[in-house]
Amino acid sequence: MSISRNTQIPGEKRRFRPTAAITVIEQIPVVLNEGERKRITDIGRRLLAAEPTLNATAAFGSLVTSGLGPWPAVVIEDHSAIALFEESGDWPYSYRSLLLAADGDIVLIGVPRIEAFEDYCRDFLKLGRVRILCPRSVASPRSLAQRAAEDDALITQLAERARDEGGLNLITYMGTGHVWKLAGRIASASQRPVCVAAPPPRLTRRVNDKSWFTDRLIDVLGPRAAPPATAVYNLSGLASQVSRFASSYPNVAVKLPNSASSAGNLVFDSRTLRQSSLRLVGETLRERLADISWDGGFPLIVTAWEQPVLASPSAQLWIPVPDDGTPIVEGIFDQTIIGETAAFSGATPSALSPVWQNRAAIEAVKLGTLFQALGYFGRCSFDAILVGDDGKPAELHWVECNGRWGGVSIPMTLTNRLTGDWTRLPPVIIGVDGLSGRARPLQEIISGFRDDLYRCDTRPNGLVILSPGRLVAGTGYEAMILESSVAVGRVEARNAAKRLLNAIGLDETSLHRSPKIPESEETPV
Numbered sequence: 001m002s003i004s005r006n007t008q009i010p011g012e013k014r015r016f017r018p019t020a021a022i023t024v025i026e027q028i029p030v031v032l033n034e035g036e037r038k039r040i041t042d043i044g045r046r047l048l049a050a051e052p053t054l055n056a057t058a059a060f061g062s063l064v065t066s067g068l069g070p071w072p073a074v075v076i077e078d079h080s081a082i083a084l085f086e087e088s089g090d091w092p093y094s095y096r097s098l099l100l101a102a103d104g105d106i107v108l109i110g111v112p113r114i115e116a117f118e119d120y121c122r123d124f125l126k127l128g129r130v131r132i133l134c135p136r137s138v139a140s141p142r143s144l145a146q147r148a149a150e151d152d153a154l155i156t157q158l159a160e161r162a163r164d165e166g167g168l169n170l171i172t173y174m175g176t177g178h179v180w181k182l183a184g185r186i187a188s189a190s191q192r193p194v195c196v197a198a199p200p201p202r203l204t205r206r207v208n209d210k211s212w213f214t215d216r217l218i219d220v221l222g223p224r225a226a227p228p229a230t231a232v233y234n235l236s237g238l239a240s241q242v243s244r245f246a247s248s249y250p251n252v253a254v255k256l257p258n259s260a261s262s263a264g265n266l267v268f269d270s271r272t273l274r275q276s277s278l279r280l281v282g283e284t285l286r287e288r289l290a291d292i293s294w295d296g297g298f299p300l301i302v303t304a305w306e307q308p309v310l311a312s313p314s315a316q317l318w319i320p321v322p323d324d325g326t327p328i329v330e331g332i333f334d335q336t337i338i339g340e341t342a343a344f345s346g347a348t349p350s351a352l353s354p355v356w357q358n359r360a361a362i363e364a365v366k367l368g369t370l371f372q373a374l375g376y377f378g379r380c381s382f383d384a385i386l387v388g389d390d391g392k393p394a395e396l397h398w399v400e401c402n403g404r405w406g407g408v409s410i411p412m413t414l415t416n417r418l419t420g421d422w423t424r425l426p427p428v429i430i431g432v433d434g435l436s437g438r439a440r441p442l443q444e445i446i447s448g449f450r451d452d453l454y455r456c457d458t459r460p461n462g463l464v465i466l467s468p469g470r471l472v473a474g475t476g477y478e479a480m481i482l483e484s485s486v487a488v489g490r491v492e493a494r495n496a497a498k499r500l501l502n503a504i505g506l507d508e509t510s511l512h513r514s515p516k517i518p519e520s521e522e523t524p525v
Contacts (some may be wrong), residue, residue, distance in 0.1 A: 014328055018068050018197070019169060020102035021127070023416045024318045027423065028361040032369065038328055040366060041218050043374030044401030051130040054348070055375030056199045060184035065485040066175075066377045067321055069195045071165045074158060076108040076182075077173040077405075080143030090298055093273065096467040099414045100427035101403070103128025106161065108135065108154075110144035117468040122187035125418065125464070126456040133157065149185050152408055155201075159189035166191040174404035175204040177379075199376040199403065206238040207371060207380070210257045210301050216399055220366050227385075229303035229395045239282035246273035251305035254285065256294065264292065267305050284408045310394060311386040313350055313357075315364035316409050319372050319380050327380075329361040331422065333408050335383065336430075346430040346493075347408045349423075352386070359396060360384060367401070378403045389451070407431065411466060411480045416484070418464075425461060425482040428489035430497055437474035437504030445471055445503050452496070464498050474504040 014026040034041075048054055057064060077097035081441055094111045098121050101107045107130050121127045135147040135154050162168045168186060172179045174199025187194040198204060198290045211231045218226065228249070232238045238254070245252040250271060256264030266288050312335040318328045336346035350357055366383045371380065381402045388394030411429050415422035430432055446453070446465070454462040461482050470476040476501040483489040501507055 004197070009379050012218075014325065016324075018318075018320075019073055019171065021073070021100050021417060022171075023135065023420075023524065024320075024328055025330060025416055025421055026328045027331050028358060030326075030329060030365040032326070032362075032365065033459060037369060040220060040369045041373045044370050051202075053202055054092075055203050057180065057200045060180050061187050061387070063187035063191070063193045064180065064183045065193070065195055066198065066200060066375065067195045068169050068197050069167050069193060071167040071169055071195075072161070073101060073105045073169040073171045073197075074108060074161075074186075075105060075171040076145060076148070076179065076469055077356060078110075078144040078176060078179060079173065080145070080176060080178065093467055093469065096130075096410060097171075097173065098130060099125075099127070099410055099466065101127065101130045103130070106131045106133055106158070108133055108148055110134070110146065110147065111297065111469070114236060114442055114468045114472060117465070120214055120442075120446060120465065124453055124455045125414075127417075133400060143176070143178050145172075145182050147183040149178060155185050155189050158186045159192075162190035162192040162194065162440060165192075167195070170194060170196045170198075172198050172388055173198065174208075175199050175201055177201040197378045199371075199374075199378065203371075203374055203376060204403055205258075207376065207401050208258055210255055210400060211299055212257075213401045214301075216367065216370060220370055221363055224395070225363065225398055227304050227306050227399065229301055231299040231301055233298045235286065236283060238300055238302065239278055241498060242268070243273060243278055243281050243283060244305060246270035249304040250305075251307060253303050253305040254289075255301040256292075256297075257299060257301055257304060266292065306385060306387045306397065308387065308389060309385045310388055310485065311350070311352055311356075313360050313384050313386065313396075314347065314408055315360050315382045315384070316412055317364055317368045317380045317382070318485075319368050319376050319378060321377055322372060325515075327365050328370060329364060330409075331412060332357045332360050333412070333429075335408070345432055346428070348427045348428050351486070356396070357385065363396070363398070367398075368483060372405075376403070379409050381406060381409055384512055407478075414464070414466075415480075418454070419460075425484065426486050426489060427464075428481045428483070428493040429466075430479040430480065430493050430499075431466075431476065433470055433476035435474070435476045435501075435504070437476075437501070437506045439472060439474040440504060442468045442472050448503060449499070452499075471500070471504065477501075477504075 013029055017023050075097045077093055094109045095117050098107050109132060135151040170183045180196060180201050183194045183196050214226050214229055230240050230241055242252055252268050252270055254266040314333050314335050316330045318330060332350040333347040334350045367382055383400040384396055384398045386394050386396055411427050412422050415427045419425045449463060452463050454464045464480050466478045470478060481489045481493045481496055483492055496514055
């Protein structure tokens with residue numbers, strides 16, 4: 001496998017291939033001055049001094065490190081560390097990891113095989129011949145990585161591959177402890193190095209914790225970079241803080257610190273809360289938390305739910321090892337948000353002005369520089385909101401760190417792979433879930449869309465299916481459109497969304513929260 005190293009020349013865009021399937025292309029070059037870099041790395045040193053085990057990996061053996069080597073990859077998508085995100089063995093997303101695998105790689109899945117999607121990735125997308133392996137106990141409630149690490153026969157197969165190749169890379173959705181244990185077992189059994197393309201597990205937990213991330217925002221960017229928020233550690237404190245925020249802001253939210261895709265967000269109209277006693281507020285909070293299957297863990301985050309939101313930009317970063325240069329901004333995307341809890345339902349390349357995109361890129365690189373100083377490696381994204389009202393200047397507030405791959409970075413990286421640079425055919429990403437449609441074999445759906453599907457050899461534009469789980473279950477879809485411009489892509493995306501719903505026996509009237517794909521590239525700022 002050929003891997004090119006990253007070289008950084010001030011003012012020029014960087015491009016390199018950390019693996020055969022992943023091409024990193026800098027879209028907005030950012031160079032921090034030496035004084036700012038020193039200030040941020042000093043913050044990192046203080047944090048490491050206060051928490052020396054933050055980037056520790058010794059427990060997994062000396063052969064296991066964070067990074068990437070010149071070997072084939074084992075790719076795994078495991079969401080077990082994210083509260084409320086997914087159940088049933090990661091069914092909707094398990095196969096999405098196939099998009100990050102190349103010829104000769106291995107993909108671990110935790111669901112029954114869907115060979116039609118494997119054929120689609122090989123024949124339509126030309127992603128190569130990939131070996132699919134499944135650990136035993138497919139229906140087990142344990143995480144995919146945990147099941148893989150405990151499957152002796154599977155470890156034997158992976159260790160044999162590591163010995164044959166001289167080592168292995170573990171490309172993981174998120175650097176959980178179970179993933180690192182899996183790497184440790186492979187390395188121990190093979191006595192070959194295993195690189196994990198993710199930060200160490202404790203650092204992974206920290207960066208994905210909304211409370212910890214808010215503290216780091218203030219450290220690096222100052223208090224105006226985040227919405228007003230506070231952490232609470234018991235139910236009485238929760239009721240008290242929610243009431244306090246309701247007296248100052250039109251809407252207030254309670255967030256689980258380690259949730260994703262808005263599953264851990266509860267949003268309240270402050271007018272109702274102001275009319276309630278503190279006891280009634282507490283009862284309301286307990287009921288709403290029970291509705292989302294909260295496990296009783298603290299802290300919880302109380303925050304102002306700011307409106308109006310002019311845009312929801314997301315900065316997509318690759319954070320290399322320090323010897324390979326500074327964090328790389330691969331793009332700023334506008335997220336498609338639906339529902340009162342702001343659920344992610346897709347994204348498009350940002351229509352914000354260059355001024356706002358550059359500001360977002362600079363601030364994201366500052367945050368990424370801190371993460372790099374702490375030992376972070378790999379994919380990362382930062383989500384923000386641009387808020388403003390008539391007569392008031394807009395403000396950029398960062399709301400979440402995704403210290404992992406996600407619903408924008410995977411399609412963006414796949415588009416780089418298919419087109420050479422995602423800006424050539426800018427992806428319009430669409431998705432919806434939670435529907436009650438008709439289950440259908442994926443091959444039937446592919447046949448129905450055959451003339452509209454992107455195909456490397458005969459149709460280098462069109463619809464790309466990103467994951468098969470929702471479609472075959474009839475619960476939704478996850479796809480993207482590749483066209484010559486975002487404007488054309490939006491039109492095609494609206495048509496594709498209707499047809500995908502029809503494919504599972506639904507129409508737009510069946511959606512209780514229809515994704516609103518913008519009709520133009522215009523943005524009010």
